Amino acid sequence: MIASAAPADITYTEGDTTLKLKTGKIQDAQIGDTLNTGDTLKTGSDGQAELDQKGVTIKISRGTVFTLMERELAGKTSSVLSVALGSIKYKYDKVSGSEPFIRTNGAVAGVRGTEFTVFSGADGSTLIAVDSGQVDVESEGKTVQLAAAQGVEVPLGQPPGDPIPLKSDQIDYSKWNGDKLASMLADPIGSMTTIQSVMEEYVKNETDYYNQYQASQAQLEQALQTHNQILRDKGVDEAKKYQEDVFLPLTVQTSHLVLNYRYYSLVALSLRRFVAGRMYVTLKARYIANQDAPEWKDFVAKYDNLMSTFEQSIVPRLVDADI
Amino acid sequence: MRKLLLAAAACAAAMALASCASLQHSWDQGNVETVAKLINGGQSARLAAMSTTPFLVDGEIVLLKTDVAGFWDGIIKAGYKVEGPVLQSGEPVSPDGYKRFADTMEVRAFFVQYVKKDNRILELKTSAGGKILLIMRDSWFSKTIQGFKGPY
Numbered sequence: 052m053i054a055s056a057a058p059a060d061i062t063y064t065e066g067d068t069t070l071k072l073k074t075g076k077i078q079d080a081q082i083g084d085t086l087n088t089g090d091t092l093k094t095g096s097d098g099q100a101e102l103d104q105k106g107v108t109i110k111i112s113r114g115t116v117f118t119l120m121e122r123e124l125a126g127k128t129s130s131v132l133s134v135a136l137g138s139i140k141y142k143y144d145k146v147s148g149s150e151p152f153i154r155t156n157g158a159v160a161g162v163r164g165t166e167f168t169v170f171s172g173a174d175g176s177t178l179i180a181v182d183s184g185q186v187d188v189e190s191e192g193k194t195v196q197l198a199a200a201q202g203v204e205v206p207l208g209q210p211p212g213d214p215i216p217l218k219s220d221q222i223d224y225s226k227w228n229g230d231k232l233a234s235m236l237a238d239p240i241g242s243m244t245t246i247q248s249v250m251e252e253y254v255k256n257e258t259d260y261y262n263q264y265q266a267s268q269a270q271l272e273q274a275l276q277t278h279n280q281i282l283r284d285k286g287v288d289e290a291k292k293y294q295e296d297v298f299l300p301l302t303v304q305t306s307h308l309v310l311n312y313r314y315y316s317l318v319a320l321s322l323r324r325f326v327a328g329r330m331y332v333t334l335k336a337r338y339i340a341n342q343d344a345p346e347w348k349d350f351v352a353k354y355d356n357l358m359s360t361f362e363q364s365i366v367p368r369l370v371d372a373d374i
Numbered sequence: 375m376r377k378l379l380l381a382a383a384a385c386a387a388a389m390a391l392a393s394c395a396s397l398q399h400s401w402d403q404g405n406v407e408t409v410a411k412l413i414n415g416g417q418s419a420r421l422a423a424m425s426t427t428p429f430l431v432d433g434e435i436v437l438l439k440t441d442v443a444g445f446w447d448g449i450i451k452a453g454y455k456v457e458g459p460v461l462q463s464g465e466p467v468s469p470d471g472y473k474r475f476a477d478t479m480e481v482r483a484f485f486v487q488y489v490k491k492d493n494r495i496l497e498l499k500t501s502a503g504g505k506i507l508l509i510m511r512d513s514w515f516s517k518t519i520q521g522f523k524g525p526y
Binding site for chain 1: 431434436437438441445447449455478479482484488
């Protein structure tokens with residue numbers, strides 16, 4: 052039913068809805084537009100949208116940032132639906148075996164033929180409510196299984212809580228998000244410490260995949276030379292065999308590694324932009340007339356530390372169009 | 375006679391250039407005064423309406439209109455005032471202009487992708503001694519703000 056990283060067509064828009072293409076171009080989102088991998092749909096305070104991804108309906112609520120991503124898992128490319136902020140409702144008709152993953156700033160959910168809603172909070176926390184089917188929610192190495200009429204909250208940097216009875220139409224997202232924002236701003240140092248910890252986890256994953264990519268790329272270059280040597284010494288048939296047995300699998304492996312280090316780079320960018328960055332702007336305004344306040348200075352020191360990590364490890368993997 | 379005519383023409387050109395520069399300076403000063411007046415008058419809704427997205431706050435790119443509105447609302451609620459604004463400099467956006475906000479890849483990419491060439495970077499100084507940077511565009515029909523940095 053859903054091919055990995057399948058495009059999604061916009062079937063409904065209302066209010067302020069913007070499409071940012073992976074090329075960096077920003078345009079108003081319109082019915083008939085298509086989201087491809089790397090594209091982001093953003094809704095304003097009065098915006099809503101609906102997407103169709105090969106029979107799957109995705110409803111995008113107000114104040115939401117939604118991106119189509121992809122990554123490699125177990126040797127194949129998998130679609131990842133990223134909710135950096137706001138809330139999305141998904142409805143799948145039936146289990147197909149190729150459902151995408153759902154990603155927020157702090158959790159990953161695997162779904163099986165289901166209807167559920169994902170809420171991504173200002174502080175990086177996640178709330179998932181399942182209306183039908185089953186959803187596995189993973190964070191910090193722990194997985195929680197949710198059945199119909201169950202939900203779970205995942206604080207940023209922590210494993211999922213226990214499943215609770217919950218239906219998506221019972222949730223006041225605005226209040227939930229407001230409470231999360233207030234908690235985050237009440238303890239900016241603690242919040243930044245958590246963000247730093249999660250960022251370091253993303254950096255570690257990105258670095259691992261990048262190092263593997265470099266090794267694979269070196270093997271690929273060597274394999275190309277070997278292929279050309281075989282072509283010269285043993286002819287087309289032998290070269291073709293080498294290409295199928297060695298060169299092409301290495302090409303696929305290398306491209307998968309690119310997918311994965313780019314995936315973690317973009318996830319880190321999302322955390323930096325939609326959690327840490329928004330926190331900075333809010334506190335900047337609060338302390339603009341009192342920049343000598345110790346709490347502001349302490350926050351800026353933590354923020355600068357996070358930016359240093361991000362600049363050193365993630366920025367080299369980004370391109371202008373990502374910004 | 376010819377020399378006299380040439381000298382007169384050069385003089386006229388110099389006067390025209392000086393006049394243009396003077397006019398630009400007046401516009402820039404007017405623009406910083408407008409922003410200061412709106413901040414001091416608590417006009418956060420008007421500031422938000424003048425602001426474009428994406429918007430730059432120091433080195434942070436703000437993507438959501440509600441966040442830009444929240445920023446203006448926040449500085450006004452914090453009691454921030456821009457007293458006695460005096461234009462220190464006004465220059466068109468240039469390839470290195472982004473560095474005045476932050477010398478980072480993200481801010482450079484922000485300028486490349488989102489800041490049109492007819493924007494200007496305005497630096498103002500307040501009577502309290504603080505400085506503010508603004509990215510502004512002033513057409514015949516509207517003024518827009520695309521960035522704010524400071525006070526520093």
